[in-house]
Amino acid sequence: MGESTLQDKVIMMTGAGRGLGRAMALALAREGAKLSLIDIDGEELQAVAGEVQKIGGADTVIPLGADVCDPESSATAVHYTVKNFGRLDVLFNNAALGPQAVAPNPYKNPPKFWELDPFTFIRMVNVNTAGPQLMAAAAVPHMIQNSWGRVINITTALDAMCVPGMGAYGPSKAALEAQTAIMARDLDGTGVTANVLIPGGPANTRMIPDATGIPRDALIQPEEMQAPAVWLASEASDNYSGKRFIAGYWHQGIEKASAPCAWPQLGKQAILPETIQR
Numbered sequence: 001m002g003e004s005t006l007q008d009k010v011i012m013m014t015g016a017g018r019g020l021g022r023a024m025a026l027a028l029a030r031e032g033a034k035l036s037l038i039d040i041d042g043e044e045l046q047a048v049a050g051e052v053q054k055i056g057g058a059d060t061v062i063p064l065g066a067d068v069c070d071p072e073s074s075a076t077a078v079h080y081t082v083k084n085f086g087r088l089d090v091l092f093n094n095a096a097l098g099p100q101a102v103a104p105n106p107y108k109n110p111p112k113f114w115e116l117d118p119f120t121f122i123r124m125v126n127v128n129t130a131g132p133q134l135m136a137a138a139a140v141p142h143m144i145q146n147s148w149g150r151v152i153n154i155t156t157a158l159d160a161m162c163v164p165g166m167g168a169y170g171p172s173k174a175a176l177e178a179q180t181a182i183m184a185r186d187l188d189g190t191g192v193t194a195n196v197l198i199p200g201g202p203a204n205t206r207m208i209p210d211a212t213g214i215p216r217d218a219l220i221q222p223e224e225m226q227a228p229a230v231w232l233a234s235e236a237s238d239n240y241s242g243k244r245f246i247a248g249y250w251h252q253g254i255e256k257a258s259a260p261c262a263w264p265q266l267g268k269q270a271i272l273p274e275t276i277q278r
């Protein structure tokens with residue numbers, strides 16, 4: 001990638017206050033993007049906004065405290081971003097609640113699905129699935145208007161979606177994966193693309209607690225998300241939509257790091273009347 005690949009781009013990053021969101025935001029800032037950073041945790045968000053300011057200057061970042069799954073605050077965040085920067089080009093749906101929201105150590109002591117607190121389950125689906133949908137629905141019309149844009153949804157490894165202990169988290173991410181495939185098809189021909197980006201395994205963020213026993217340096221480091229995030233936000237990825245990209249394989253090339261998102265090969269199993277076109 002050349003210098004300042006994202007010079008004219010306005011990019012929203014949800015869950016930007018720490019972890020993968022912070023790492024991606026800093027890389028996007030280094031490529032010249034203007035950033036609208038969203039998080040429910042205002043204190044951490046301000047700290048990351050300060051780091052971005054040091055990279056790009058005071059007028060290159062707005063931190064917006066918002067809950068992505070609140071219809072009003074997600075729409076207001078998009079509105080305020082467009083009002084402030086005059087446009088919106090890229091949305092990273094990165095904010096999420098992790099598996100430990102359902103139990104203290106779901107990796108070593110996985111709760112059974114019937115033990116899950118019903119309100120926690122619903123909150124997880126709201127944040128992890130409804131949040132990205134609300135953000136994208138508010139953001140995409142501004143992109144279609146410019147005949148260019150990106151929706152990048154952070155899901156998780158396909159096998160992590162159906163492992164015991166991932167009750168709530170797994171289904172919430174599987175739903176977002178399926179929604180990304182629908183987004184890509186709905187956006188076909190608009191100049192806006194929708195893709196999935198994942199680390200590819202457990203990553204070194206607060207989402208993976210020390211209690212898992214995995215040494216921190218054996219985890220995927222947040223910085224590994226940076227190169228694919230910059231590429232996905234740039235014009236270099238124009239011809240890619242409906243794909244999933246694995247950051248941990250990025251250094252092995254796009255062919256190795258990408259696959260169709262969701263499960264298109266399994267979708268062919270439905271028995272449909274001849275009158276219905278896929």
Ligand SMILES: NC(=O)c1ccc[n+]([C@@H]2O[C@H](COP(=O)([O-])OP(=O)(O)OC[C@H]3O[C@@H](n4cnc5c(N)ncnc54)[C@H](O)[C@@H]3O)[C@@H](O)[C@H]2O)c1
Pocket residue numbers: 014015016017018019020021038039040041044066067068069093094095096097098127131154155156157198199200201202203204205206207208
């Ligand atoms: N860490 C991993 O091993 C891993 C693996 C696969 C996928 N992911 C995905 O990567 C993304 C980033 O996760 P992370 O590891 O950096 O986790 P993290 O917990 O460090 O960061 C998540 C961020 O989202 C914010 N957030 C949570 N709920 C929110 C809401 N309702 N509205 C706005 N912001 C909210 C949090 O405050 C936090 O800053 C998530 O989508 C996660 O599911 C992580």
